[in-house]
Amino acid sequence: MPKALQPHPDRALPAGPARELARRIHASTKDLPLLCLHGHVDATLFASDEPFGDPAELLVVPDHYVTRMLISQGVSPDRLGLPRRDGTATAEPREVWREFCSHWHLFAGTPSRYWLEHEFAEVLGLSVHPSAETADLLYDEIAARLAQPEFRPRALLDAFNIELLSTTDAATDDLAPHAKIAADLPGRIVPTLRPDAVVHVDRPGWSDLITLLGERAGTDTTSYAGYLEALRQRRQTFIAAGARATDHGHFSAAATPLSDAEAERIYADALHGRTTPEDAAAFAGNLLFQMAAMSAEDGLVMQLHPGVLRDHHPGIHATYGPDQGHDIPVATEFTQSLRPVLERFGHAEGFRMVLFTVDETAYSRELAPLAGVYPSVRLGAPWWFLDSPDGMRRFRELVTETAGFYNTSGFVDDTRAFLSIPARHDLARRVDAGYLADLVVQHRLDEDDAFQVAQDLAYNLARTTYLS
Amino acid sequence: MPKALQPHPDRALPAGPARELARRIHASTKDLPLLCLHGHVDATLFASDEPFGDPAELLVVPDHYVTRMLISQGVSPDRLGLPRRDGTATAEPREVWREFCSHWHLFAGTPSRYWLEHEFAEVLGLSVHPSAETADLLYDEIAARLAQPEFRPRALLDAFNIELLSTTDAATDDLAPHAKIAADLPGRIVPTLRPDAVVHVDRPGWSDLITLLGERAGTDTTSYAGYLEALRQRRQTFIAAGARATDHGHFSAAATPLSDAEAERIYADALHGRTTPEDAAAFAGNLLFQMAAMSAEDGLVMQLHPGVLRDHHPGIHATYGPDQGHDIPVATEFTQSLRPVLERFGHAEGFRMVLFTVDETAYSRELAPLAGVYPSVRLGAPWWFLDSPDGMRRFRELVTETAGFYNTSGFVDDTRAFLSIPARHDLARRVDAGYLADLVVQHRLDEDDAFQVAQDLAYNLARTTYLS
Amino acid sequence: MPKALQPHPDRALPAGPARELARRIHASTKDLPLLCLHGHVDATLFASDEPFGDPAELLVVPDHYVTRMLISQGVSPDRLGLPRRDGTATAEPREVWREFCSHWHLFAGTPSRYWLEHEFAEVLGLSVHPSAETADLLYDEIAARLAQPEFRPRALLDAFNIELLSTTDAATDDLAPHAKIAADLPGRIVPTLRPDAVVHVDRPGWSDLITLLGERAGTDTTSYAGYLEALRQRRQTFIAAGARATDHGHFSAAATPLSDAEAERIYADALHGRTTPEDAAAFAGNLLFQMAAMSAEDGLVMQLHPGVLRDHHPGIHATYGPDQGHDIPVATEFTQSLRPVLERFGHAEGFRMVLFTVDETAYSRELAPLAGVYPSVRLGAPWWFLDSPDGMRRFRELVTETAGFYNTSGFVDDTRAFLSIPARHDLARRVDAGYLADLVVQHRLDEDDAFQVAQDLAYNLARTTYLS
Structure with missing residues (x-):
């Protein structure tokens, strides 16, 4: 006889003296609407609403x-x-x-x-x-x-109580599905600009993308200045479509600006098919700085996800393409890498940067200290391999004492798997409920504060980080 | 109606089966005198005893x-x-x-x-x-x-049950406040020599400090040999004023000696206003080695606090000066960096080095293995961002199994905030009580041993590390 | 009156609501036979069976x-x-x-x-x-x-319920003790090939060992090709003696192949007494790759133990020799270092690599992600300084959520201390029982699954990792 599937109502809550309180805290957050402000669900799902x-x-x-x-x-x-x-x-x-x-x-x-x-x-x-x-x-x-x-995408959007969902879209995307969705579900599904493909000059097909970027933006991208202008235009188009943020997946967090002349040289070389790994890395770092400058102007929240060696196995990549589970993290430096951006924009009114990591060593050493002093910086929720009960628990334990709760971003589900979204938010709310309850029973937090913080972590912080 | 402020008697103690024992362990240490052997309270506070x-x-x-x-x-x-x-x-x-x-x-x-x-x-x-x-x-x-x-500094010193308090003083300090205090409160407030400002040749104003150093020491500091002699003299003056230790805040833990000729060259260049970042770093590393050599001679305990990028935001530094919360840690290497010092003095009779870190990754990987074999090395208490309930708990969990309890330094409060000293010691004693009680209820430590270790962590280890 | 020695039956089990279940899980594994597939007990102990x-x-x-x-x-x-x-x-x-x-x-x-x-x-x-x-x-x-x-080595082998024990043996070892043991205790004690001494060309006495290697293998080791052939021959001899694995202790995990010409050049230089640190490191990295290639052919499991700076104190080494407790870990990179090996053999049928670390930062960042996708990779048990209750617990917490249980190697005792073997296995079984029981009481694992996983961690995974 097959084993019954019965997720326990107390799953992922603490087992000891904190359980009863953790249950009550979780009960107070579990029905809050879901804000899904960083994810990878395909917009066409909702545009077509096919089964x-x-x-x-x-x-x-x-x-x-x-x-x-x-x-x-x-x-x-x-x-x-x-x-x-x-x-x-x-x-x-x-x-x-x-x-x-x-x-x-x-x-x-x-x-x-x-x-x-x-x-x-x-x-x-x-x-x-x-x-x-x-x-x-x-x-x-x-x-x-x-x-x-009732299992069609839009029906589930309601059933899941999703208030707002951000997709991830290339700088060259025409946002056509978003236009269709916006007509039917105004303000419910918004794009996020992910310019990675156009800022890494050493990726195959880059120059074709640059041509397409120019077409989409209606600008001449044969010069570096025109390329920056195209990015500015595209940001405006995304903003008009409801975008709240950009997203940047770089190998390193280095964000050092280049002189215009040096950037122009690398850009021109790349258009002529000549680039070196060093030039490509320098250009990518420069673009992080330039995108920060644009964010400081136009208010898009800048999300940074560094430190992953993509496509670790070339054979798998050649046969099956990217994103097949063969992306492996590396040690990641933030303190020195982000200094140029934070020196310039760290205290700038209206600039907001959300930092993610798959290198947990940076939590207490670099990320919490940075988020705990720079008004522009928020710590992103535990990401990828770390979006797990023990991973989320360690995040709170390593970050809270230096950055507090209010310099974190709120939960982001970061998933392509639409059906898993409620499960992911629920698990995060359970882990946070358990962490808060443990603080209360150790008399490190008052019970009324725990309930307030739980609401903030589950819902309000995502609003204030991305929507304010 | 405002919320009542009532710190719970069990705060920061474990909530589960270990609580009752943790309470008893804490009760056994909470009234022990405070040894404050590394801190930054200003000596003039006690010299003047103004409100x-x-x-x-x-x-x-x-x-x-x-x-x-x-x-x-x-x-x-x-x-x-x-x-x-x-x-x-x-x-x-x-x-x-x-x-x-x-x-x-x-x-x-x-x-x-x-x-x-x-x-x-x-x-x-x-x-x-x-x-x-x-x-x-x-x-x-x-x-x-x-x-x-009863709220004047000296009255609080008694109320706080502070047995001994070390301040932190520049190599060029005249120790006048200490002289005044020593007359009134003999042996109660002692200086600590912090020579950072005179060993970093690239800091603005360095050569003026060198002149002042020579005046204070009564030696000619126009040569590297004279400079070393001045440092030796100043150490003697500090020792005469009761100093037990030196303190070194360096970006890196590198402690590689230079040849006299090379050190002399960098020194002479610096006096002529010529220095490079590489020379400055090499000279600072050389000075760590030289100060270790002097410690091995004169018995001052050498405290090392590496791995912080000071004044991360140049604008804040320009407007408000240093120490305004914009110091951010970096990854820090100890194993290779300290090898020259430990090769030479690690087994030397009378040499004592206390290592601090804000990079927790070094606890189990480098610091506990080093302290667990070198007789000269003790691990300093969790420092700065890590001087927190979860931070102190992780320190014990990551360090004890390799270094034991007796290769750690005892608690140091490391604060400028005089009023917070009892709170800091109390919190550390609570966290240690909880850690020990948890070991006992897991039958990993006998109860009688737990009480003995608790006394040692709260009081005796600070004595044996700094005062023996 | 001396204090009684009474290890508690519940030692190292959780103290809270999970204890009762942890006891039952531990009871279900504590009498399983011991598989000791990575250790350093001397084979002559069992060959002579002297007291x-x-x-x-x-x-x-x-x-x-x-x-x-x-x-x-x-x-x-x-x-x-x-x-x-x-x-x-x-x-x-x-x-x-x-x-x-x-x-x-x-x-x-x-x-x-x-x-x-x-x-x-x-x-x-x-x-x-x-x-x-x-x-x-x-x-x-x-x-x-x-x-x-009953305290002779072979009697204890039975008393300890040791099913199979691997020793560690140099590439130049004649395996004579193993031949004697095999006659008396067939299949019970097997060698492991540790070729470190012959792959590090800069170690004193290397060229003499190469001559001996040639003699043992019956090949001409005056050329790099002959040297590789000698290693292949020796692997066959070890396999014939029952070996299941090789073991590699390198400073770095770098495993980048050299061209034959470059390897031959370094090899020839070294035979003439000329080598540089860079050449020696490159040759060692090349040999890791070559040994992986041989493992992919002959099926010996490849164990890698990188990241330790041996003989940190030259004076202790000079006076007392190696392995005197003065080996200190360093930060260790795996993602990029192992890429050449995994690109070539990571998905190869029959290749098996077991990765150990003393740098815990790699657990969640690099090792679990690697083991969680490459069929050839297993994570070795917590090693050396990390083979401790909290260390083993952290291993499970940092690894399981990404790699699961079935990409770990099973426990290895890794000791020279024969009498400690039962204690080490028992402690590991206790810690795993506690971890599993904690998951169950938090409703993160079903109880029936916990009992199955406990059996697998205590016994089956060592079989499938090394013996299948």
Whole structure:
């Protein structure tokens, strides 16, 4: 008989003397609306509002947390349905789903397990655990659910109580889906400008993108000055479409400005197909500074996500493309790297920078001290590998004593997996409830303050960080 | 009605099965005398024994933990009364105090909140929480207290049960206040030699300081040899005034000796106003080695506080001067940096080095392994941003298993805020009581050993580290 | 009256609501056989099966955890009986033992204390704590035990329930003791190939070892190709003797291949006594890559232990030789360092790499992400300074959420101290039981899963990592 799936009402709350209070704190935040101000859900989902595809396509193939764990235990990417760049057929959806279900035990102790159990039980209404035996049953049950109108993307947007959701969009995006959504759901789904592809001059296809950037912006991008102007124009277009923020994924947090002449030289070289790794890195760092300058002018919140070596395995990248779970963090320096930006804009009225890391060593050493003094800096929520019960707990323990609660950004779900959004917010609210309750029972925080802080962490801080 | 201020008797003790024992351990250490062997209280306070100024001047303006948090949330330094270098007037004390009180919620979860609650309730006898509404009431109450004789510095020294207090004094200091104090309170307040200003040849005004150093020491400092001799002389003067230690705040822990010829060259260049960042760093590293050599001779304990980028924001530094909360840590290497010193003096009889860090990654990786084998090395107490309940707890968890308890220095309060000293020692004693009680209830330490270790951490280790 | 020695049945289990379950989980794993697949016990112990020597020789002198702690508190290496290279006599065994016993309090809170209490009480049947007063009594009691046949090495191998034990053996070892043991105890004691001495061309005596390597392998090692062939031959000899793995202790994890021509040049230079630190480091990194290539062919598991600066104090090394507790960790990079190996072999069928660290910062940042996606990578158990209750707990907390349980290696005891092996496995099983029980009471893991995972961590994962 298959094992029943019953997420416990007290899951991820402390087990000891703080539990009862943690329950009450969680009860006070669990029904607050969701502000999803940094994520990667595709806008076309809501523009078209088509039913979701099959269970594998929805829950396995695009979730790199899930596929990387299965790959790590010897399941080949092909068996998981990862689309090959050359279009070669890979596994059928039902086969993919069976692989996933038969390896369910691998997820013990991981956040994927918490999120998936929540999705299965509370969103999809499933009642048994995945296993080799239950795979087909679950596949059919999920497929049946997805065919119903209440499981369409816009219906779920309401069911999930999502007040506002930001997507992530390239600087060259035409924002057409957003225009369609805005007509139907005004102010509910907004874009975020992610200019990474146009600021890294050494990436294949960069110069074609620059041409497209010029077209979108209606400016001449054959010069560095024109390129900066195109970026300024595009920011205005994003702002008009409701954007609140930009997002920057760089290898390093270095943000040192170049002279116009030096930047122009690198830019011109790159347009002629000549670039060096050093020039490319210097240009990317310069652009972080320039984008900060633009943020200080136009008010878009600047989000920085540094410190990941993308596509660690060239073979996987060549066969399956980017974002296939083979991105590995590196040690990341912030104190010296961000000094030029903070010297110039750290105390500037209206500039707001949100810093994320996958290098936890920076929490207490650099990030909390920076956020704890610069009015412009907020610490982003625990990101990627750290968006987990112990990871979120460590974040609070390492950051709060120096930066307090009010220099953190509020939770961001940062996901492509739309169905996991409520689970992610709920888990974060549980972990924060537990942390606050533990402080109260240790008499390090008053109970009334704990309830207020919980509201702020769950909802208000996301507003004040991104929307004020 | 204002919220009552009532620090809980069990604050910062564990909430679970260890609480009762933690209470008993804390009870056994809470009344031990305070040894304050590393701090920054101004000696003139005790020399003159004048009443303290107003509440803002006493509790807000000089406390960079407090001002940095307020600044981080948009309160301008001027509104906090930070004195401008140009003498321009800033806010009135009562206005500063109101800013502080109306932002009291920002300190939730921070050590500043614990310290201030302790000071307000147990030192100043206040009975309501700070808030916009209570600001004036509290201001007046505190001002009234400060006018009473029992709140004069020397009276508080007794009330606080401070057995010995070390100040921090430049190599060029004439130690006049210490002479005056020594006559009235023999052996109670002693200086600590901090030679930073004379070993960093690239700091503005260095050569003037060198002239003054020569005058103070009665030696000719126009040569490197004379400069070293001046430092030796000054150490003797400090020792005669009761000093137990030197203190060194360097960007890096590098302590590599230079040849006399090379050191002489850099020194001569610097006197002629020519220096490079590389030369300055090499000279500072050389001086760490030379000071270790002198410590091995004269027995002054050598304290090293590396790894902070001072004055991160040049604009703040230009307007308000140093030590305004804009000092940010960096990753710090110890293993290779200290090798030259430890190769030479690590096993030397009579040499004692106390290592501090604001980079917690070094605790288990480098500092505990070094302190756990070199007889000369002790690990300093958690420092600066890490002098907090969770920070002190992590220190014990990351250090004890490799270095044990007896290679740590005992608590140091490291503060300019005289009124916070009892609160800081009390918080450390609470955290240690909780850590020890947790070990006992997990049957990892015997109860009788826990009581002995608690005494040692609270009092005896500071004696054996600095006074034996 | 001396204090009774009574290790508590619940030692190192959680104290709160998880204790009862932790007890039951521990009860389910504590009698599983021990797989000791990475350790440093000397094979000759079992070849000769002679009685152990005196208590000091068995329990103090060779245990660098113990001697480093005593040295750190001022006991000279001579007083601890550390053999001097020049053969000068040092302390008598009974004197050494007295030094150890009179400093017993130093070990409070350290893993040495847990291990030794376990050995004293459960292996040696002692009933009082070490102290200055009990030193002679304990010495005589232990000496009497060691004279009994049930305390001979092979008898203890059975008593300890050791199923399989791997030793560590140089590439130039003749494996004679293993041949003798294999005849008597087939398949019970196997060698591990540790080629460090022949891959670091800058170590004194390297070229003599290369000659010996050639003799052992029956190949001509005057060329780089012949040298590689010798290593291949030796691997086959080790495999024939039952070896499952190689072990590599490098300063850095860098594993970048050199061209054959460049490797040949460095090799030839080194044979002529000419080498540079850069060449030596490049050659060592190249050899890591070459050994990975050989592992991918012959199936030996590749264990990497990087990031330790050996013999930090040259004077101690000169007088007493290596491995005297003066090895200090350094920050260690894995993501970029291992990329060449993982690009080539990370997804290769049959390649298995086990990564160890003494830099905990790499756990969540680099090691868990690597192990959580590459099928070839497993995370080794907490190593050296981290093989302790809090260290093992942090390992699980920092690794599990990204890598899960099944990308870790299972426990390895990694010790020269044969008598401590049961204590080390037991402590690891206790810590894992506590971690799992805590997850269950926080409703983050189902109880049935916890029991299964506990079995896997205690026994099955060591099998699947090293023996499958």
